[in-house]
Amino acid sequence: MIWLFTLSYCTLSSTNRMLKKILLAVICLTATIQLSAQIQPAPDRGEGDGPYDKLILRGVVLIDGTGAPPTGPVDIVIEKNIITRIQNVGYPGLPINESRRPHADEKTKVLDLEGHYLLPGFIDMHAHIGGTGQGTPAEYVYKLWMAHGVTTVRDPSAGNGLDWVLGQKNRSAKNQITAPRILAYTAFGQGSESPITTADQAKAWVNQNKAKGADGIKFFGAKPEVMEAAISENKRIGLRSAMHHQQLDVARWNVLNSARAGLTSMEHWYGLPEALFQDRTIQDFRLDYNYQNEQHRFAEAGKLWKQAAPPYSEHWNNVMNELLELDFTLDPTFNIYEANRDLMRARTAEWHEVYTLPSLWRFYAPSRQSHGSYWFDWTTEEELQWKENYRLWMTFVNEYKNRGGRVTTGSDSGFIYQLYGFAYIREMELLREAGFHPLEVIRSATMYGAEALGLEKTLGTVEVGKLADMVIVEENPLQNLKVLYGTGAIRIDENNKPIRVGGVKYTIKDGIVYDAKQLLADVKKMVEEAKEKENTSLKQPGLDW
Template sequence: MLASAAAVAVAVTAAAPSAQTPATASAGTTAVHARQVKRLVIKNAMVIPGPATPAYGPIDILAEDGVIARMGNSADEHWPAPDAIVDATGKYVMPGIVNTHMHWHEERVGPLPIQYERNLYLASGVTTAREVGGNFEKTKQWRAESAAHTIVAPRIVLYPMLADLLEKNQTFNRTPAEHRALVQRAKDRGADGLKLIGPMDRDQVAATLDEAKKVGLPTTVHIAVGDATARDFVDLGVNCIEHFYGVADAALDGIQDFPPEMNYSNEIHRFGRAGELYIQNNFDHEKLSKLLDDMVAKGVAWSPTMSTYEAARDLVKAQNLPWYKDYLHPSVEDYYQPSMTRHGTFWIGWTATQEAKWRRNYRVWMDALLEFGRKGGTITTGDDAAYLYGSLYGFGVIRELELHEEAGFHPLEVLKHATVDGAKILGLSERLGRVRLGFIADLLVVNGNPLENLRVLNPYGTDLMSYNGQIVSNYSGIVKPGDPNVKMVHGGGIEWTIKDGIPYHVPTLMKEVKDMVNKARTERSRTTSQPQH
């Protein structure tokens, strides 16, 4: 899909050159999808800088050689002539989103084009993606290709799981010495960090984190029900915690009240009981607060991935999201179907009582996250997409932002989680995550104000109120009941995702996604309709 992506010129009639090949354009040329130029100017933008400070503008922004070189008034300050221009009049510009928890998939149930995921992430504003488990060598190759701009994709940060580093047919007895050896292998093979996954015993955790510190690899962890809880990982020096497992376990007086029939290998048991973790009778809030204090003191971040599990609290909603019609690939659609074997597809016989418990679990989880944030903790955003219903690549990231607001954070704080804080835990905070001079030009040009409505970031768009053709707040005092000038319109969406100063036109990306989905559906229909012999 790369050739077709680069061949579409936006707002001009001429075709673009090959994907991301540097090109010389005449001064004042409208930006072209995936065309790299030396100087790109964004004009008349309202700017959301990133660190939870208010928007300001309108101003112009010059990206030169992929870096924010000037901010101000291009005409009054006599800037050099741009090679391409993005008109941001009436739009907001914010930093690109850092997705701190994702996985690249080339198969769900059947093959899945990797460009499908890349397009959806870019269309959702993700300019940096931390993969936390996958095919190590492929992701390493894609990381290099993304950095060289030979593929249309977010910047890639590689945090393999230890299991990703095992040689073919290698025996792994999970001894502390084996954990140390795999950490060293990760370093030697070029990993950016490590993702640990439980259940783990404390001696295994101690060896892994000690070795990671020695070789200079940052760590994050998915804590499962095991010997080591968040208390152990925090005390032993992990850098980040994923999801919610382990945090609540460390706040219990004793252990979770598992019934006798509990089978941890049964996904229905596992996820059903996980939804009761924060509402245990022996949950001790003082213990939780002490853990959160220690996380803040030791600089341990939290990537909660709340959007990942949301189907557990409202399955019917998650099964019927409006963007599925055009953008849900059959391979993912088939994966979502209830199964006793596929990870995260535990919906067989899912009950109203289980959903009610998950909703209560979310409330306490969100309160814990808000408390952590108010104490000064670093919080990031990730989607862990394409396992449970509802969390689709990119769309899950935007829903994650909405859930952070539901937890009690101001939209400015939410966008800080998605940008500044994400860059911080990846060790990129000196050059990424802000709209600031000298920083990498990872920028989103948004149709609307995400501080007023985070849903304008959704690549599907959202419903808005129009008054005499102008978008207005539905709380506007000029709107009166029965006024014929009021209409509901569909709008919003990111117009341009800019990564390293290269503009990607979101409507073009989404058209390509739709074409991929239609092609796959046609092929599936043709295959399934063939007579059986």
């Protein structure tokens, strides 16, 4: 999502009580980004077992993340946090060949997981660690991610401040907190005392950002000479970058300009239709458009793809092929716009009742101020336009993948009724809808994410020598991605009674085994306590029942 830290914090927080409102208005005028938008950091780790000198996961069916089909049963040996052996131990339907099994001594930890599916840990490429506007403590966000198998996240903008994120990154790396691995991509210009308006200022900020320890930069837009200087300097000094091409700057700097300057990944989709224009140069904005009116912003965006060159036309092909040649990554975050095509689906997702904090629910509610809460006049017409918008967008993304392009999995949760963790699985379903084979979906969620982050030597696949980040689930996720949701998938038992199956069982990060269902139970408790404390329940907008 696009947001401006100080602005969004100020506008969002001031929806609270009167006194707080006045106080915050003062704070908002004076506070720095770092001071104004920090959420509560995660407490010391109380969850997870290990790492073990030797851990053997016995009898799993392996989906390794490379695109290889499932194979099993295999035994996987992990020593401390490294995968040291993957041993085939038999054939489906036959007893395990015990003589082939890796040896366990009395100190070895063994998990018997016969028939379970094992995948690499998931990488969420667009993962804001909550915000004060959402009222989401880091523990809540991390546990929802980890409960859904997410073991690495890229924080695109470091909205809680770079120092804060680096502190959490460091503690996560040492496994002092229950959290995925964290990469910090600072919002361009964050912390700068004055606006960056020249190429020299841009280069100076980029170098400072690296010196502070950031992993990369998240851009939103700026004038061309600043963009050019910042992206190319960042690349020269070896860091990576992501960009949400916001509508205010796309007329003069679109995705092609970024890719040519050396941008690593584009977020969402803005700036790509603009690169595909052939019979116009500016989006056909309604004439009373105002960017600060999000109803305008998102409704007009729903008409954008059909203003671009049609699929498989010459211009469409040329743009795609140039992006492919530049080894450019697409991180579509399909899910975060899904309410645009089906608002009720997003609002009434079954997990909200139990897992959505009341503060987050209030943040989602229709408002002229909160970012992504433009639901005060969302009509059938807008939903239909967005359905068509999705079709054209998905066609591009799927074909990009078919021609060898890297497409990753990012959720952008915490906005527009999309909940951490759950929305990541929804993103997988939407890649599937775009045309990806489930194995291609898993590859996007794992190996391609690691490649896009420059972590492919240690993460992204289940292979000997790599770090032990893994997802274990009782059901086959290729047959039904829904089994990865914390709420599982619906089946019916022999008594004709509906039941749930699946839900990630264990998430392993850095050789430490987390009980994914317990993490979800912790979140459930946090939500119950918050509701009790605030004496509130979840109500749909405008309804008092």
